[in-house]
Amino acid sequence: MATGPIRGGYVGHDFYCDVAIPDLSALDVVYDDESVLAFHHTRPFWETHIVVVPKKHVDSLTTVGADDADLMRRLFVVVQAIARDVEERAGAAAVLTNLGRYQDSKHLHIHVHSGGRLTTE
Numbered sequence: 001m002a003t004g005p006i007r008g009g010y011v012g013h014d015f016y017c018d019v020a021i022p023d024l025s026a027l028d029v030v031y032d033d034e035s036v037l038a039f040h041h042t043r044p045f046w047e048t049h050i051v052v053v054p055k056k057h058v059d060s061l062t063t064v065g066a067d068d069a070d071l072m073r074r075l076f077v078v079v080q081a082i083a084r085d086v087e088e089r090a091g092a093a094a095v096l097t098n099l100g101r102y103q104d105s106k107h108l109h110i111h112v113h114s115g116g117r118l119t120t121e
């Protein structure tokens with residue numbers, strides 16, 4: 001159980017299952033239903049930086065299996081809606097997911113971002 005502030009201290013490998021999904025109160029939630037959660041990144045890398053995650057644990061894009069087809073469809077609908085909204089507001093957006101060494105938290109998460117790179121750390 002993580003009890004500290006959301007920005008500090010978390011050193012595990014699944015921020016989403018351990019911190020974000022159990023307690024949405026600390027998040028700036030963009031979308032929330034029984035299977036998908038989207039929120040503004042707690043440590044944004046870009047001016048607009050939203051992450052979209054399945055609430056059920058999935059390791060990464062490359063481990064998605066046939067059993068996850070319905071969940072992936074639901075996830076993609078949310079990614080598309082958020083990306084469309086960012087694109088309309090900002091004129092441009094990017095959608096990405098990291099794999100392997102690039103993936104910090106070992107729970108599938110899709111970044112939707114736009115605008116300049118922030119230099120926070």
Ligand SMILES: [Zn+2]
Nearest residue numbers: 014017057107
């Ligand atoms: Zn997880």
